[in-house]
Amino acid sequence: MKTRRVDLAEYLETDEDIREFLKEASATCTPEEFIHALNTAARAKGMTEIAKQAGVTRANLYKSLFADDNPRFETISKIVNAFGSHLAVSH
Numbered sequence: 757m758k759t760r761r762v763d764l765a766e767y768l769e770t771d772e773d774i775r776e777f778l779k780e781a782s783a784t785c786t787p788e789e790f791i792h793a794l795n796t797a798a799r800a801k802g803m804t805e806i807a808k809q810a811g812v813t814r815a816n817l818y819k820s821l822f823a824d825d826n827p828r829f830e831t832i833s834k835i836v837n838a839f840g841s842h843l844a845v846s847h
Contacts, residue, residue: 763796763799764777765796765797765799765800766800768797768800771801771839771840774797774800775839775840775841777793777797778793778797778836778841791820791827794821794832794836795821795822803817803818806835806838806839809837809838810834810835810837810838812831812834812835816831821835
């Protein structure tokens with residue numbers, strides 16, 4: 757029996773799905789896992805669209821979300837904002 761790798765990006769169909777996914781990831785993931793969640797969300801929404809909304813080049817978006825690049829906080833904030841969300845600190 758062959759198994760197929762599941763890509764969560766295929767299941768994030770609406771903006772609300774993406775925001776809930778990122779909300780959960782921000783609450784439960786390590787920083788590296790959160791970057792991976794942003795990668796998944798960006799693929800679900802469309803890398804080109806997210807890059808445009810974030811005001812970064814598509815190449816920078818790929819570099820920030822795919823490589824072990826340790827992206828800048830400013831870049832992550834722009835990407836999160838492109839999903840209609842924001843970063844917040846709570847207790």
